[in-house]
Amino acid sequence: MSAPHDEADDFATNTTPGYKPSAVKSLDEYKQLDANDESLARWKASLGITGDAAPGDTSKPKITVLSLELVSPTLPTGKPIKVDIQNTAQLRALKETPIQVKEGADVFITFTVNHSIVTGARYIQVVKRGGIKVEKVDAMLGSYGVQAEPRRVSVVQDEFPSGMLARGTYSVKSRVTDFDGGIFAEWEWLFKIGKEW
Structure with a gap:
């Protein structure tokens, strides 16, 4: 006899072993994150996170x-x-x-x-x-x-x-x-x- 099917299993996302998402950050926290890092500044700009970005x-x-x-x-x-x-x-x-x-x-x-x-x-x-x-x-x-x-x-x-x-x-x-x-x-x-x- 098989175990009852759990619908939550259907929607379990594929994961990469060992990967753990970072903690949730606010828009302001992202704006301040490593402000002097040029590559991170480009990444933030690609997401629309700039100094004048609306919340x-x-x-x-x-x-x-x-x-x-x-x-x-x-x-x-x-x-x-x-x-x-x-x-x-x-x-x-x-x-x-x-x-x-x-x-x-x-x-x-x-x-x-x-x-x-x-x-x-x-x-x-x-x-x-x-x-x-x-x-x-x-x-x-x-x-x-x-x-x-x-x-x-x-x-x-x-x-x-x-x-x-x-x-x-x-x-x-x-x-x-x-x-x-x-x-x-x-x-x-x-x-x-x-x-x-």
Whole structure:
């Protein structure tokens, strides 16, 4: 008899043995960190941490996930299938009506960083068919500072299963998290793999 399955195991992030994330720092602490180190100054500038950087909107979560996109050159419309993660009605519909996909499509996440520094943001996707886990994607989104302009990052590249046996309906649970253990978005959706869109 097998042990009961713990959903937390599905979302355990891939780790590097011996690696321990540093303690959480505020934006001001990052600004003061090794002020005379030229390479660290360049790294901080890449995150948008400068002497005049705005602290951002602390009334919002650190990350706001805006959309999920499925992209393929074979889409009949030529445009990606875009899901608005902030639209609760659309998310509710995705749990009941699968997105029709053709074998081999790419997935992108678009998000904004509202305040602070996000370290090790990642997208985790657990795919099940008939209640059995068939795939897990654990994609690093990166580390970012506050920026008004949304960021669009590829998280799955051509990894939808292919072949006749792969065709059918799959359930997916997606989550966006970071090294600090924050969960910034979580949603469920269905996709159906067919020979055509």
